[in-house]
Amino acid sequence: MEVMRLPISVSQRKKLVSAGYTSLSALSSASPSDLARDLEISEVAAHEILKVASHGSRLDKSDGNKAILTGAQNAWDMYKEDLHTRITTSCTDLDNILGGGISCKEVTEIGGVPGIGKTQLGIQLAVNVQIPVQYGGLEGKAVYIDTEGSFMVERALQIAEGCVEDMMENNNIRPRDLQVIQDKLQPKSLLANIFYFRICSYTEQIGVVNYLEKFVSEHKDVKIVVIDSITFHFRQDFEDLALRTRVLGGIALKLMKLAHNFNLAVVLLNQVTTKYAEGSYQLTLALGDTWAHASTNRVILYWNGNERYAYIDKSPSLPSASAPYSVTVKGIRNSASNCKRIKLM
Amino acid sequence: MANRLIVEMGLPKSIANIFAARNIKTAKDALSLTEFELMELLDVGLADVISAVAYISEMVCPPCETALLLLEQRLQNEQLAGHLPTRLIGLDKVLCGGIPFGVLTELVGPAGIGKTQFCLKLALLASLPQSYGGLDGRVIYIDVESKFSSRRIIEIGSKSFPDVFCREGVAQEMAGRIVVLRPSSLSDFTESLQQIKVSLIQHQVKLLIVDSMAALVSGEYKQDTPGQHLLGWHISFMKSMAEFSRIPVIVTNQVRSQIRDEVGRFSFQEQHRAEIAKDLTRFDSHLVAALGIHWAHAVSIRLVLEAISGLIGSKMLRALDLISRRFIKIAKSPLSPPLQFPFEINSSGISLLDDDGVEVLGPKIHAIHCQELQLLLPWKGDHWDPIQGIQEQVELLHRQPSLKTGPPFWRLQWLSPFHYLTHDYNGVYKIFKKIQIVFK
Structure with missing residues (x-):
């Protein structure tokens, strides 16, 4: 029965069914006053039901020559947009395998063993999103949601200083512009553009994800949301795993919507856990197999010999590949020992 | 803030009462359910549920600070x-x-x-x-x-x-x-x-x-x-x-x-x-x-x-x-x-x-x-050759530039079943003594 799927209250649904309205087409021909009489509800309520029903059944009329379906976008426009909405990681090799950097409009999950540099990468991205347009950046702001308490503001300052320093060195900007940019690019003003939320329970985590939509619509220039880490509270405090999966699924959907609607990047940092498979213990990202579907891209950071590597575990648009990177005083940078050694797997 | 009572949040009375009637008392209870589950449970339209959840979320959400503010607070308020x-x-x-x-x-x-x-x-x-x-x-x-x-x-x-x-x-x-x-x-x-x-x-x-x-x-x-x-x-x-x-x-x-x-x-x-x-x-x-x-x-x-x-x-x-x-x-x-x-x-x-x-x-x-000895000795067939092994290793290690800046020691390891014998401190020490004599 189609009406069972309508997002209206249970009692109203029951009334609809008992009055014989079971399909959407039956509703589409009804007027508000008819419906109000049949269901014995107010006309306003009847109007609401009809609005919901027509929304559910609508195959939208074309919206001029812009798009055939409202809310849709053609591939060419998407391609053009895609080129200009990447946030660099400050490591060329890593950018290359990511197709230019962390992509806006997508949810990217980054996981790895303790001490590999997840938080470092998170802070780096929160700083890099602010790189001015002249330097090929997005000139946006960042939201940093800290669930673990691992955000170190001293480290953020170091990374911001490193970022500014590198920009000054690498680019030739006309002297007159330089002054303006220098004023804008004080390391401290970079820190002022990182909005920090400290989350202490999973309820707060759900709350902040719900609230983000409002927050971002008030701060339109937010271009990245980093959650460090998505795992922490869900791993400790949940006994009911089925509920956990549902709640996490809800969070993932909301974040995806947020990324799409506000054209921003969502980066989720995840922890690793051990899993017994094929006769040995293997490392895998936490939160289970259902969660693995939640993010668009999945990047795993790992040790390969003496070097840190990033591996694209899952992505709809990128080949799986790995690239070395290193963590320096200035932040994430190219691996020192080799500049060109991207391995296609 | 997770355990804040919904009644005290200032939601419109009508909807707050519905939450209370269904025994959803705290923000934790409400946010642990998806919006559709809430809709079913409360018997209210989706739009109302969404706005109520958004309101509760905003109440639960901790205040936002900028990283700069954080830095300044730390520098001002804390010793050392x-x-x-x-x-x-x-x-x-x-x-x-x-x-x-x-x-x-x-x-x-x-x-x-x-x-x-x-x-x-x-x-x-x-x-x-x-x-x-x-x-x-x-x-x-x-x-x-x-x-x-x-x-x-x-x-x-x-x-x-x-x-x-x-x-x-x-x-x-x-x-x-x-x-x-x-x-x-x-x-x-x-x-x-x-x-x-x-x-x-x-x-x-x-x-x-x-x-x-x-x-x-x-x-x-x-x-x-x-x-x-x-x-x-x-x-x-x-x-x-x-x-x-x-x-x-x-x-x-x-x-x-x-x-x-x-x-x-x-x-x-x-x-x-x-x-x-x-x-x-x-x-x-x-x-x-x-x-x-x-x-x-x-x-x-x-x-x-x-x-x-x-x-x-x-x-x-x-x-x-x-x-x-x-x-x-x-x-x-x-x-x-x-x-x-x-x-x-x-x-x-x-x-x-x-x-x-x-x-x-x-x-x-x-x-x-741990405090255990490790010897790196090549295992050749069914016998091992400590003297040659050590000589090779020592030469190898001294050629590595990193060693010059590193501490003046190296670890030697077994590459054989003898690996486990290294826990036998005295036994290995004797071997070392012998090696010392050879080098002299």
């Missing part, structure tokens, strides 16, 4: 810019001032390496008056392993700060500030933690030490349930405690031997299995931290204490000698590079032998070595 100096000059320098406030710092290492000694020293430092660079506060020392020694702490005090401790009554005052708790079980510990949270601020507590976390679960360890999960609640409780009272928290962790098939690799790395077999580092660390990866994610700073024994040779390779050294390594830190420092335990506690750290590359920084 939020760090407890360890007085180990090299270590303090790379840790940007010492053990940071607000996070968990872990010491991990084999038994007898000096974890407790380090803890005692830190307890003393935190209790010192501010004029001597201390935090001038109380210390809570949770002594799970019953290793705390009051005699030792006074000894360390009078040896490292003779000018303070020579005055009368100081020893009593300093030692009086260190409160020692000895929980007998995990539930005991849970209870004490909850009490501590309340008394932290009231009593000017400036440092919390737990020695050790691993001992708490070792008694309750079951084969199929990993011990770390028992500590899930404690991990988040201690982290939030450290953060909200802005004090440093030191925890120690024991080591256990590594299980063979316990390979720290992702599934996509498996195709290199052949390489792994050849990989020397696979045989490198036989000890791992007793609390596993889940716990390791929770600590912000991990310091590994280890002991390495090895052969030391002069540049001319005329003599080889057996040495044993202890090292402290910064294995995990958001701020500091992976350095290692040689240290020793003496009457004044713990002290560094060299304030310039040596950088350790790659995952070796996480390895924990």
